[in-house]
Amino acid sequence: MSRRYPLSFLLLTALAILCLIPGVLSVAGFGAVIHPVLDDPMAGLAFIVSAVALIGSGAFPLVIEKLKENEEV
Helix, strand or coil: CCCCCHHHHHHHHHHHHHHHHHHHHCCCCCCCHCCCHHHCHHHHHHHHHHHHHHHHHHHHHHHHHHHHHHHHH
């Protein structure tokens, strides 16, 4: 059986990945390459926290879809 992921889960996960990339680069010390504001590691930490929040928000539609699948069986 193929699994379909909710569109909101896919979009929020994609946004989380986009937030995670500059966050990791900033924390690693390469943030100034992207933008001068990202030279501060705390800016990178804010991006990483935002990425975790986006993944958590995307998990809700995924869990609801899984519960709906279990209910149908």
